[in-house]
Amino acid sequence: MNKFANTAISSDSTDQWNALHSGYATYTGSGYSGGCALLDPISSDMEITALNPDDYNSYGIKAALAGAYLQVEGPNGSTIVYVTDLYPEGGNGALDLCPTSFAKIGDMSAGKIDISWKVIKAPITGNVSYRIKEGSSQWWAAIQVRNHKYPVLKMEYYKDGQWINMEKMQWNHFVGTNMGTGTIQIRMTDICNHVITDTIDSLPQSGTSAAYIVPGNVQFPD
Template sequence: MRKKINIGFILIVLMMFCSVPQTSAAYNDWHNGYATYTGSGYSGGAFLLDPIPSNMEITAINPRDLNYGGVNSALAGAYLQVEGPGGKTIVYVTDLYPEGPSGALDLSPNAFRKIGNMKDGKINIKWRIVKAPITGRLTYRIKEGSSRWWAAIQVRNHKYPVMKMEYNQDGKWIKMEKMGYNHFVSTHLGTRSLKVRITDIRGKVVRDTIPKLPKYGTSQAYTVRGSIQFPD
């Protein structure tokens, strides 16, 4: 009888332990991994951030770190401080490194050269998210094919990675789905200008207004200037 009670008690303790929510890593924690280098990512990257200046230091990122917090492409457009055996630098996340394990980055050659020896081809690194070295306000890329019936909207020029976007319809905030190609998507967005609410990786929230969408699907993507920026 005593043995059964002990087993039952152990099971209860285990169940209580398993039910405790696991704490996620902080957004700006250091990540350990390796870096390789590639000349791609400046045009046609997975996150549709073109055009990207040819002299910019950029990187592709592994899928696990990309989708931070379970959000698709959470770190798309982020800026990372990367440290290697030869120094440190800051890179812009523009593409996916599909075969890379957790912690791995595929840097542009100009970035790799600053932190390691090109002859090595692969070096140990650590990196973390930092505030983007940008100025000005948010901008929005409205993807081709967007209309009042279906739209894909990308947030650009943000100080920290964007995790969530909502729009207001009849006093209700409606969450848009973030896609792997770094756009927020929804349907039946209405005929008026869009009041949007945007949340970054730190939980900071800003509100802005996007001019009303085309009646019919736009044949080309276009960009809209925002009126707000995330606080430091």
């Protein structure tokens, strides 16, 4: 249910967002298509990872670290990976890396290695963009933020003089209802408690459209 809400997330999300996590890593060839975070299409040359449930849903927010970039340290080195999927059976701190990433930081023959990792600023350029999920309409809409410097924890939309909170779902979209067909003003808060506002052109009148991408006009500060 949408709720009128304050912008701030919590002091923990600001103070500890780049804390060092310890855990283990395994590897898998999946996650490039159909990952829980719904970030398709993902280039086959990207280094990606699935993330354990506790960290994927950090701060009590579903999919809090979906789309985050992590710097991972292993026995043989370090690398940077993009969070595209959930690692359902992973313990606290665990990553299920793509084979390329695992090979950079450990021995493939080990199958499982000790690691540490932290969230970093994404190595991206340009503004954010938005994926409008298939089936979205003026009555129900699911909006995903892409190309963000830091994980996005909160989205609100402005209606009738109020900012209305949109629930973030496990599948990495923010859901709103009765958003109308006019230009929508949105406000987003990232894991560092940076707040930015933007506008999205009108939503489809009916829920029959396929998913589509809308270019954004802003980006989170460094």
